[in-house]
Amino acid sequence: MQFSQRVETMQFSPIRKFNPIAARVKEKGKKVYHLNIGQPDVETPDCFMDAIKAYNAAVIKYAESGGVTQLQDAVIDYYKTYGIELERGDMIVTNGGSEALTMAFLSLVNPGDEVLVPEPFYTNYHTFLTTAGGKIVPITTKAEEGFSYATREQIEPLITDKTRAICCITPGNPTGNVLTLDEMRLVCEIAKEHDIFVIADEVYREFAYDGRPVTSFGMLPEYSDRVIIIDSVSKRYSACGARIGLLVSKNKELMSYAMKIAQARLCVSTVDQIGSASLFKLPASYYEEVKAEYCGRRDVVYEEMMKIPGVVCRKPGGAFYMTVKLPVDNVEDFLMFMLEEFEDNGETVMFAPAEGFYATPGLGKDEIRIAYVLNQKDMKRGAELIRLGIEAYNAKKGK
Amino acid sequence: MQFSQRVETMQFSPIRKFNPIAARVKEKGKKVYHLNIGQPDVETPDCFMDAIKAYNAAVIKYAESGGVTQLQDAVIDYYKTYGIELERGDMIVTNGGSEALTMAFLSLVNPGDEVLVPEPFYTNYHTFLTTAGGKIVPITTKAEEGFSYATREQIEPLITDKTRAICCITPGNPTGNVLTLDEMRLVCEIAKEHDIFVIADEVYREFAYDGRPVTSFGMLPEYSDRVIIIDSVSKRYSACGARIGLLVSKNKELMSYAMKIAQARLCVSTVDQIGSASLFKLPASYYEEVKAEYCGRRDVVYEEMMKIPGVVCRKPGGAFYMTVKLPVDNVEDFLMFMLEEFEDNGETVMFAPAEGFYATPGLGKDEIRIAYVLNQKDMKRGAELIRLGIEAYNAKKGK
Numbered sequence: 054m055q056f057s058q059r060v061e062t063m064q065f066s067p068i069r070k071f072n073p074i075a076a077r078v079k080e081k082g083k084k085v086y087h088l089n090i091g092q093p094d095v096e097t098p099d100c101f102m103d104a105i106k107a108y109n110a111a112v113i114k115y116a117e118s119g120g121v122t123q124l125q126d127a128v129i130d131y132y133k134t135y136g137i138e139l140e141r142g143d144m145i146v147t148n149g150g151s152e153a154l155t156m157a158f159l160s161l162v163n164p165g166d167e168v169l170v171p172e173p174f175y176t177n178y179h180t181f182l183t184t185a186g187g188k189i190v191p192i193t194t195k196a197e198e199g200f201s202y203a204t205r206e207q208i209e210p211l212i213t214d215k216t217r218a219i220c221c222i223t224p225g226n227p228t229g230n231v232l233t234l235d236e237m238r239l240v241c242e243i244a245k246e247h248d249i250f251v252i253a254d255e256v257y258r259e260f261a262y263d264g265r266p267v268t269s270f271g272m273l274p275e276y277s278d279r280v281i282i283i284d285s286v287s288k289r290y291s292a293c294g295a296r297i298g299l300l301v302s303k304n305k306e307l308m309s310y311a312m313k314i315a316q317a318r319l320c321v322s323t324v325d326q327i328g329s330a331s332l333f334k335l336p337a338s339y340y341e342e343v344k345a346e347y348c349g350r351r352d353v354v355y356e357e358m359m360k361i362p363g364v365v366c367r368k369p370g371g372a373f374y375m376t377v378k379l380p381v382d383n384v385e386d387f388l389m390f391m392l393e394e395f396e397d398n399g400e401t402v403m404f405a406p407a408e409g410f411y412a413t414p415g416l417g418k419d420e421i422r423i424a425y426v427l428n429q430k431d432m433k434r435g436a437e438l439i440r441l442g443i444e445a446y447n448a449k450k451g452k
Numbered sequence: 453m454q455f456s457q458r459v460e461t462m463q464f465s466p467i468r469k470f471n472p473i474a475a476r477v478k479e480k481g482k483k484v485y486h487l488n489i490g491q492p493d494v495e496t497p498d499c500f501m502d503a504i505k506a507y508n509a510a511v512i513k514y515a516e517s518g519g520v521t522q523l524q525d526a527v528i529d530y531y532k533t534y535g536i537e538l539e540r541g542d543m544i545v546t547n548g549g550s551e552a553l554t555m556a557f558l559s560l561v562n563p564g565d566e567v568l569v570p571e572p573f574y575t576n577y578h579t580f581l582t583t584a585g586g587k588i589v590p591i592t593t594k595a596e597e598g599f600s601y602a603t604r605e606q607i608e609p610l611i612t613d614k615t616r617a618i619c620c621i622t623p624g625n626p627t628g629n630v631l632t633l634d635e636m637r638l639v640c641e642i643a644k645e646h647d648i649f650v651i652a653d654e655v656y657r658e659f660a661y662d663g664r665p666v667t668s669f670g671m672l673p674e675y676s677d678r679v680i681i682i683d684s685v686s687k688r689y690s691a692c693g694a695r696i697g698l699l700v701s702k703n704k705e706l707m708s709y710a711m712k713i714a715q716a717r718l719c720v721s722t723v724d725q726i727g728s729a730s731l732f733k734l735p736a737s738y739y740e741e742v743k744a745e746y747c748g749r750r751d752v753v754y755e756e757m758m759k760i761p762g763v764v765c766r767k768p769g770g771a772f773y774m775t776v777k778l779p780v781d782n783v784e785d786f787l788m789f790m791l792e793e794f795e796d797n798g799e800t801v802m803f804a805p806a807e808g809f810y811a812t813p814g815l816g817k818d819e820i821r822i823a824y825v826l827n828q829k830d831m832k833r834g835a836e837l838i839r840l841g842i843e844a845y846n847a848k849k850g851k
Contacts, residue, residue: 054647054678055616057584060559060709069517069715090514097512105723106505113496113693115489118468148547148695151717159583160459164563180716184558185456186585217454248453279453294512294722296547310459316468317579318550322721323693324504 067409086435104331120146127333150285162187173410199367200228203236222254227422229369241276357436466808485834503730519545526732549684561586572809598766599627602635621653628768640675756835
């Protein structure tokens with residue numbers, strides 16, 4: 054019996070692959086601070102479960118393939134607060150942002166086609182694009198430069214006749230990089246000149262700090278026919294287990310093709326859609342509160358990381374991640390040390406080695422991604438454990 | 453801007469494409485009996501929403517990529533009642549049966565590979581297989597023969613070096629054909645001889661009538677390393693809007709590859725999983741009740757269809773569909789007539805033209821699929837309207 058090349062090529066999640074080791078260590082009584090996964094501890098707003106509990110249908114029926122009207126209308130109102138005008142036909146409700154990305158790639162990419170993605174990138178982009186037979190062409194970015202990439206010099210030389218889209222995530226996972234509206238405009242301008250799409254992953258939209266305004270590729274109506282926005286309730290509303298995402302575009306042909314895929318898989322969870330409709334109706338104050346919380350966490354982690362001699366990190370502007378270059382030779386080796394050998398008062402910390410976020414071989418071996426998804430006290434302690442761990446690791450190595 | 457060949461090739465749902473016309477007709481006051489889609493009117497058991505309402509997590513977190521333990525254990529107990537022994541690692545909880553089928557095809561099929569599928573087939577198989585770059589090779593079946601196909605003569609000549617699997621749905625959509633355990637064994641034997649997989653779509657498992665026992669490819673442990681079972685709560689528990697399906701296999705290599713895809717899309721709706729765990733715990737009496745209800749509906753429709761001169765239909769043994777050959781020249785034309793011209797006391801009926809369920813060009817033009825998803829009284833009336841409609845249509849055509 055044979056298997057497909059695509060599943061043989063796909064990588065196992067580099068974020069999840071150390072979980073079995075962590076589980077074993079925890080069973081032995083060591084406490085592990087999990088800074089490795091993007092699962093926030095922020096409470097999901099009550100309105101989500103309240104709306105579901107109030108749902109009284111005798112038959113839990115298929116929803117419309119594009120999404121239930123109630124949710125679509127709440128999304129339209131939410132986008133309107135940012136001056137972005139949508140109609141119901143401009144969106145398909147998806148199984149999380151993941152399915153929206155998959156639909157976008159399946160709609161645009163033939164086997165062998167290329168999509169430009171800044172690296173380090175959200176690792177599952179690789180799997181979704183592999184599903185479509187496509188290939189990531191990385192726009193390589195550097196910790197020293199705050200992982201910035203939105204310049205003509207960095208993007209344009211990478212475009213070939215196989216390029217189908219530029220895929221930007223802003224605010225960014227895993228780097229926290231935030232594009233300005235001018236940078237978005239430049240990306241769109243380049244896309245227009247080469248007649249390709251822009252896939253804009255904006256699932257962290259509101260998490261932009263230090264006075265940065267909320268920005269969206271949807272705010273550039275002159276390019277709306279080539280912009281595909283990926284959205285999700287997961288991070289914005291701390292509702293990762295409600296698998297509700299959105300594919301949003303004004304390009305009617307794209308939406309018509311994506312709808313073929315959507316119709317085949319019938320629909321998305323009815324109750325999650327009902328609950329999510331209430332989330333999109335939350336007042337602006339909700340975003341302010343959550344943003345303040347994450348910003349405070351970022352400050353604590355950043356301050357703590359800056360105490361480590363040799364660390365390279367620019368203060369990230371958004372999302373809830375930072376990618377940090379550490380003064381260690383091999384981060385996966387360092388993580389194994391942290392799990393199996395290191396402890397401070399019975400505690401250690403886990404983070405995501407960044408190598409899996411790079412397409413270019415050899416890059417990221419000395420970098421980690423920290424997700425600031427725990428409260429300030431735990432984040433401070435987690436970062437402190439990284440600092441103490443580096444001292445112990447390098448002492449052991451005789452450095 | 454370019455789109456992928458795959459989305460250009462995919463068909464729009466032949467089941468849903470007449471919906472806009474039906475909507476227009478209904479706005480004008482005509483009543484339409486919907487026998488065209490597999491959305492039953494049977495109530496979802498209360499335990500589904502009760503379990504969700506009792507779920508009190510402060511954070512709606514990502515579930516495990518393979519599914520929540522609570523649901524997996526309920527599934528294990530359910531399969532045990534049929535003598536099928538599963539472990540947690542033998543299953544991945546999916547976004548409906550749809551995602552399970554997609555994962556199976558993505559794991560087995562390289563571009564250009566073939567999967568044998570009896571035709572007429574559930575139309576979305578075409579879309580899912582196209583996503584993987586594969587091609588349906590139809591095992592053509594006939595209304596006159598009750599759509600049977602499980603013989604060596606029908607299957608074996610179609611196998612080539614590009615064949616990766618035989619995909620059977622039993623009880624069947626759209627034909628109602630049910631495989632016996634001996635027929636399943638033959639399919640597995642052929643698969644073994646040619647070293648290919650069997651993909652067994654068993655989402656209608658309990659809906660087998662006239663004393664037929666519940667059967668499953670899982671009941672043949674000697675072939676378990678090459679069997680992939682697709683399962684779902686949608687039909688069994690009338691919970692189509694709870695997007696919970698299952699990919700089940702004892703083949704560890706397959707499950708490991710499928711898990712790469714599952715991890716990339718993170719997880720399936722947490723609340724739907726909680727609700728579905730309670731569904732799998734329903735007592736055997738639940739299946740008996742629902743089966744009796746559907747069987748009664750089938751009898752009513754079958755009796756009514758047999759009154760139509762020239763109709764070809766063998767009484768289907770399971771699921772809640774029948775595919776019927778009608779004495780009309782063109783079924784799509786007949787459906788348009790039914791919607792736009794025909795009425796009896798202000799009522800008409802809608803069904804699915806079967807042409808879209810065939811891969812072989814030209815087949816199915818005089819066949820329809822009836823879904824017996826309404827109560828007996830409505831089903832009788834719906835079938836009667838088909839009979840009256842045929843008389844009116846053929847009279848108009850001068851036959």
